[in-house]
Amino acid sequence: MLTMGKQSNTPAGRRYVVRTMAFMGGYVAVMLATIGGAFDAIQGKPAAWVLALVVSAPIAGQIWATLSFMRDSDEYVRAVTAKQFIVAAGVAMTLFSAWGFGESFAGAPHAEGWLIYPLFWAVFGCVAPMLRSSN
């Protein structure tokens, strides 16, 4: 994230910021509407799958925005962003898998699957400042 943040004065960085705000804005808006009960009428019905896909779509959009940012950046930014992304994804998947096994084996409270996405970005925010080398 820091690499991306420091690139916000470049055209690629500005496009990334705009796309991120758009996708995350949509994600948060639908989530808030769902929590607020706007879609209670379709809960448990087939139409709820449409809602599930609509909420999830901005995640795919955000991944596309990140890939576009990498494509339009120089080789150093591209390499460091890829490294940060892979480490964050690895840590997030490890943590979430451990929690899942904790549910299965140790009676841990259930964690909703959609939490993997905010967990990924939380981890990304923590590891990115430590990963400044492409080597």
Next chain:
Amino acid sequence: MKNRLKLLRVERNWTQEQLGQALGVSRQAVNALETEKHDPSLDLAYRIAALFARPVEEVFENPHG
């Protein structure tokens, strides 16, 4: 990869930003090269060498030779 990039840049009184613009890379990339946090691709190494009108070996130390 050890290199003389900072020395060559300072000799010309260029900032990292100016060198980055001349090379078509970010200031962060120039900083990463100077501090050996990024090994350049062959393409970038040749671009840097051409900009300073020197052979690649005079800018970057051959780690295998």
